[in-house]
Amino acid sequence: STLLVAGCLAEQVPRRHRPLVVVGVGALGVVLAGSPYLGDDMGGAVAMIVGVGLAAVLATGGWLTGRRVAWGVLAGLTVVVAVAISDLRQPVESRTGLGSLLTQFAEGTAGAGAQQVSQANAESLTGSPLTVLAIGAGAYLWFALLRPWGGLRRLFGIHPALRAGVIGATVASLVGGILIGAALTVAGAAAAVGVPLLTLAALRLRRSQRRAAARVDTAPEPAAHR
Numbered sequence: 001s002t003l004l005v006a007g008c009l010a011e012q013v014p015r016r017h018r019p020l021v022v023v024g025v026g027a028l029g030v031v032l033a034g035s036p037y038l039g040d041d042m043g044g045a046v047a048m049i050v051g052v053g054l055a056a057v058l059a060t061g062g063w064l065t066g067r068r069v070a071w072g073v074l075a076g077l078t079v080v081v082a083v084a085i086s087d088l089r090q091p092v093e094s095r096t097g098l099g100s101l102l103t104q105f106a107e108g109t110a111g112a113g114a115q116q117v118s119q120a121n122a123e124s125l126t127g128s129p130l131t132v133l134a135i136g137a138g139a140y141l142w143f144a145l146l147r148p149w150g151g152l153r154r155l156f157g158i159h160p161a162l163r164a165g166v167i168g169a170t171v172a173s174l175v176g177g178i179l180i181g182a183a184l185t186v187a188g189a190a191a192a193v194g195v196p197l198l199t200l201a202a203l204r205l206r207r208s209q210r211r212a213a214a215r216v217d218t219a220p221e222p223a224a225h226r
Contacts, residue, residue: 001193002029002048003055003172007165010059018059018161026052026168043179047186051172058164120181130188137191141198151202158205169194 006025010018026048032038034045053072058064125131145152156163169190177186 002026002032003051003165003169004162004194004197005165006052006055007059007159007162007168010161010165011159015060019056022056022059022161022164022168023052026055041180044176047172047176047179050175051168051170053168054171055164055168058167059161061160118181121178121183124177124181124185125183128183128185128188130192131184132188134184134188134191137188137195140195145198145202151206152198154209155198155202155205166194166198 002025003022006022009025010021013021030045030048030052033041033048039045057068057072141152144150156166170187173187173190174184177183180186
Protein backbone atom coordinates (compact mmCIF):
# COMPACT_ATOMS: atom_id res chain seq x y z
CA SER A 1 0.00 0.00 0.00
CA THR A 2 2.83 2.38 0.84
CA LEU A 3 4.55 1.86 -2.49
CA LEU A 4 1.31 2.18 -4.47
CA VAL A 5 0.61 5.47 -2.70
CA ALA A 6 4.18 6.59 -3.38
CA GLY A 7 3.78 5.83 -7.09
CA CYS A 8 0.47 7.70 -7.32
CA LEU A 9 1.83 10.75 -5.50
CA ALA A 10 4.99 10.76 -7.62
CA GLU A 11 2.83 11.08 -10.74
CA GLN A 12 1.67 14.49 -9.51
CA VAL A 13 5.13 16.11 -9.57
CA PRO A 14 7.66 16.78 -12.35
CA ARG A 15 9.58 13.74 -13.55
CA ARG A 16 12.91 14.77 -12.02
CA HIS A 17 11.35 15.00 -8.54
CA ARG A 18 9.58 11.64 -8.59
CA PRO A 19 12.41 9.60 -7.00
CA LEU A 20 12.44 11.99 -4.04
CA VAL A 21 8.70 11.55 -3.51
CA VAL A 22 9.01 7.76 -3.66
CA VAL A 23 11.91 7.77 -1.20
CA GLY A 24 10.10 10.14 1.17
CA VAL A 25 6.88 8.13 1.29
CA GLY A 26 8.78 4.83 1.32
CA ALA A 27 10.90 5.95 4.26
CA LEU A 28 7.70 6.35 6.27
CA GLY A 29 6.82 2.74 5.50
CA VAL A 30 10.28 1.58 6.53
CA VAL A 31 9.95 3.40 9.86
CA LEU A 32 6.49 1.96 10.48
CA ALA A 33 7.70 -1.57 9.74
CA GLY A 34 11.02 -1.49 11.57
CA SER A 35 10.42 0.68 14.60
CA PRO A 36 10.43 -1.40 17.81
CA TYR A 37 7.55 0.75 19.04
CA LEU A 38 5.40 0.19 15.92
CA GLY A 39 5.81 -2.76 13.54
CA ASP A 40 8.95 -4.23 15.11
CA ASP A 41 9.49 -6.22 11.91
CA MET A 42 13.05 -5.68 10.73
CA GLY A 43 12.72 -8.28 7.98
CA GLY A 44 9.80 -6.30 6.60
CA ALA A 45 11.75 -3.07 6.94
CA VAL A 46 14.70 -4.47 4.97
CA ALA A 47 12.30 -5.73 2.28
CA MET A 48 10.70 -2.28 2.15
CA ILE A 49 14.13 -0.71 1.70
CA VAL A 50 14.76 -2.98 -1.29
CA GLY A 51 11.37 -2.19 -2.78
CA VAL A 52 11.65 1.56 -2.21
CA GLY A 53 15.12 1.68 -3.76
CA LEU A 54 13.92 -0.20 -6.82
CA ALA A 55 10.80 1.95 -7.18
CA ALA A 56 12.83 5.15 -6.82
CA VAL A 57 15.23 4.32 -9.65
CA LEU A 58 12.31 3.36 -11.93
CA ALA A 59 10.03 6.27 -11.03
CA THR A 60 11.17 8.46 -13.93
CA GLY A 61 10.38 5.79 -16.51
CA GLY A 62 12.42 3.27 -18.46
CA TRP A 63 13.81 -0.01 -17.23
CA LEU A 64 16.69 -1.14 -15.09
CA THR A 65 20.19 -0.35 -16.23
CA GLY A 66 23.53 -1.08 -14.60
CA ARG A 67 23.78 2.47 -13.33
CA ARG A 68 20.28 2.42 -11.86
CA VAL A 69 20.88 -0.90 -10.16
CA ALA A 70 24.13 0.41 -8.68
CA TRP A 71 22.44 3.51 -7.27
CA GLY A 72 19.56 1.48 -5.90
CA VAL A 73 21.88 -1.04 -4.22
CA LEU A 74 24.02 1.75 -2.79
CA ALA A 75 21.00 3.55 -1.34
CA GLY A 76 19.62 0.33 0.13
CA LEU A 77 22.93 -0.67 1.70
CA THR A 78 23.38 2.79 3.16
CA VAL A 79 20.02 2.63 4.90
CA VAL A 80 20.56 -0.95 6.10
CA VAL A 81 24.00 -0.12 7.52
CA ALA A 82 22.64 2.98 9.26
CA VAL A 83 19.77 1.01 10.80
CA ALA A 84 22.11 -1.81 11.81
CA ILE A 85 24.56 0.52 13.55
CA SER A 86 21.74 2.20 15.43
CA ASP A 87 20.30 -1.17 16.39
CA LEU A 88 23.58 -2.62 17.61
CA ARG A 89 23.98 0.30 20.01
CA GLN A 90 20.83 -0.79 21.84
CA PRO A 91 20.87 -3.27 24.73
CA VAL A 92 20.62 -6.89 23.65
CA GLU A 93 17.07 -7.26 24.91
CA SER A 94 15.97 -4.15 22.96
CA ARG A 95 17.46 -5.08 19.58
CA THR A 96 15.31 -5.83 16.59
CA GLY A 97 15.62 -8.84 14.32
CA LEU A 98 18.37 -7.24 12.23
CA GLY A 99 20.58 -6.58 15.24
CA SER A 100 20.02 -10.10 16.55
CA LEU A 101 20.88 -11.55 13.16
CA LEU A 102 24.11 -9.57 12.92
CA THR A 103 25.03 -10.64 16.44
CA GLN A 104 24.46 -14.28 15.50
CA PHE A 105 26.69 -13.90 12.44
CA ALA A 106 29.42 -12.34 14.56
CA GLU A 107 29.18 -15.19 17.08
CA GLY A 108 28.95 -17.88 14.40
CA THR A 109 25.51 -19.06 15.51
CA ALA A 110 23.46 -17.83 12.54
CA GLY A 111 23.19 -21.29 11.00
CA ALA A 112 20.45 -22.42 13.37
CA GLY A 113 18.42 -19.28 12.74
CA ALA A 114 18.78 -19.65 8.96
CA GLN A 115 17.64 -23.26 9.22
CA GLN A 116 14.57 -22.23 11.20
CA VAL A 117 13.70 -19.57 8.61
CA SER A 118 14.12 -22.07 5.77
CA GLN A 119 11.86 -24.57 7.53
CA ALA A 120 9.26 -21.88 8.18
CA ASN A 121 9.36 -20.88 4.50
CA ALA A 122 8.75 -24.46 3.42
CA GLU A 123 5.83 -24.86 5.82
CA SER A 124 4.25 -21.57 4.74
CA LEU A 125 4.71 -22.38 1.05
CA THR A 126 2.74 -25.59 1.32
CA GLY A 127 0.35 -24.77 4.14
CA SER A 128 -0.95 -21.25 3.55
CA PRO A 129 -3.93 -20.48 1.28
CA LEU A 130 -2.28 -17.15 0.48
CA THR A 131 0.28 -19.09 -1.54
CA VAL A 132 -2.51 -20.11 -3.94
CA LEU A 133 -3.69 -16.51 -4.04
CA ALA A 134 -0.20 -15.24 -4.89
CA ILE A 135 0.27 -17.76 -7.71
CA GLY A 136 -3.24 -17.14 -9.05
CA ALA A 137 -2.78 -13.37 -8.97
CA GLY A 138 0.52 -13.65 -10.84
CA ALA A 139 -1.10 -15.82 -13.50
CA TYR A 140 -4.03 -13.41 -13.81
CA LEU A 141 -1.71 -10.43 -14.26
CA TRP A 142 0.38 -12.20 -16.88
CA PHE A 143 -2.35 -13.89 -18.92
CA ALA A 144 -5.03 -11.17 -18.65
CA LEU A 145 -4.05 -7.67 -17.53
CA LEU A 146 -0.62 -7.62 -19.19
CA ARG A 147 -1.92 -8.83 -22.54
CA PRO A 148 -2.45 -6.21 -25.30
CA TRP A 149 -6.19 -6.19 -24.54
CA GLY A 150 -5.78 -6.04 -20.77
CA GLY A 151 -5.00 -2.34 -20.44
CA LEU A 152 -2.31 -2.62 -17.77
CA ARG A 153 0.58 -2.09 -20.17
CA ARG A 154 -1.06 1.08 -21.42
CA LEU A 155 -1.66 2.21 -17.85
CA PHE A 156 1.98 1.64 -16.94
CA GLY A 157 3.10 3.47 -20.09
CA ILE A 158 1.07 6.54 -19.16
CA HIS A 159 2.00 6.42 -15.46
CA PRO A 160 5.59 5.12 -15.09
CA ALA A 161 5.80 6.05 -11.41
CA LEU A 162 2.81 3.82 -10.68
CA ARG A 163 4.51 0.99 -12.55
CA ALA A 164 7.63 1.59 -10.43
CA GLY A 165 5.55 1.37 -7.26
CA VAL A 166 3.98 -1.91 -8.37
CA ILE A 167 7.37 -3.42 -9.24
CA GLY A 168 8.84 -2.25 -5.93
CA ALA A 169 5.89 -3.65 -3.99
CA THR A 170 6.16 -7.00 -5.77
CA VAL A 171 9.86 -7.34 -5.02
CA ALA A 172 9.42 -6.15 -1.42
CA SER A 173 6.66 -8.68 -0.76
CA LEU A 174 8.73 -11.55 -2.16
CA VAL A 175 11.88 -10.54 -0.25
CA GLY A 176 9.91 -9.87 2.95
CA GLY A 177 8.24 -13.27 2.80
CA ILE A 178 11.58 -15.02 2.52
CA LEU A 179 13.23 -13.00 5.30
CA ILE A 180 10.49 -13.58 7.86
CA GLY A 181 9.89 -17.22 6.93
CA ALA A 182 6.48 -16.66 5.33
CA ALA A 183 7.35 -17.64 1.72
CA LEU A 184 4.58 -16.39 -0.60
CA THR A 185 2.18 -15.45 2.19
CA VAL A 186 3.23 -11.80 2.11
CA ALA A 187 2.96 -11.74 -1.68
CA GLY A 188 -0.53 -13.21 -1.44
CA ALA A 189 -1.62 -10.55 1.03
CA ALA A 190 -0.11 -7.83 -1.19
CA ALA A 191 -1.90 -9.27 -4.23
CA ALA A 192 -5.22 -9.15 -2.37
CA VAL A 193 -4.73 -5.39 -2.01
CA GLY A 194 -3.00 -4.47 -5.26
CA VAL A 195 -4.54 -6.66 -7.99
CA PRO A 196 -8.15 -5.42 -7.58
CA LEU A 197 -6.93 -1.81 -7.67
CA LEU A 198 -4.86 -2.43 -10.81
CA THR A 199 -7.78 -4.23 -12.44
CA LEU A 200 -10.11 -1.32 -11.73
CA ALA A 201 -7.58 1.21 -13.04
CA ALA A 202 -7.01 -0.80 -16.23
CA LEU A 203 -10.76 -1.17 -16.84
CA ARG A 204 -11.32 2.56 -16.36
CA LEU A 205 -8.55 3.31 -18.83
CA ARG A 206 -10.08 0.94 -21.38
CA ARG A 207 -13.50 2.55 -20.90
CA SER A 208 -12.12 6.05 -21.40
CA GLN A 209 -10.33 4.90 -24.55
CA ARG A 210 -13.54 3.42 -25.95
CA ARG A 211 -15.44 6.61 -25.22
CA ALA A 212 -12.77 8.69 -26.93
CA ALA A 213 -12.88 6.39 -29.98
CA ALA A 214 -16.70 6.61 -30.06
CA ARG A 215 -16.57 10.41 -30.02
CA VAL A 216 -14.15 10.39 -32.95
CA ASP A 217 -16.38 8.02 -34.92
CA THR A 218 -19.53 10.09 -34.36
CA ALA A 219 -17.92 13.50 -34.99
CA PRO A 220 -19.38 15.33 -38.06
CA GLU A 221 -17.23 15.41 -41.16
CA PRO A 222 -15.62 18.73 -42.07
CA ALA A 223 -17.34 20.76 -44.80
CA ALA A 224 -14.41 20.23 -47.19
CA HIS A 225 -14.80 16.44 -46.94
CA ARG A 226 -18.55 16.63 -47.57
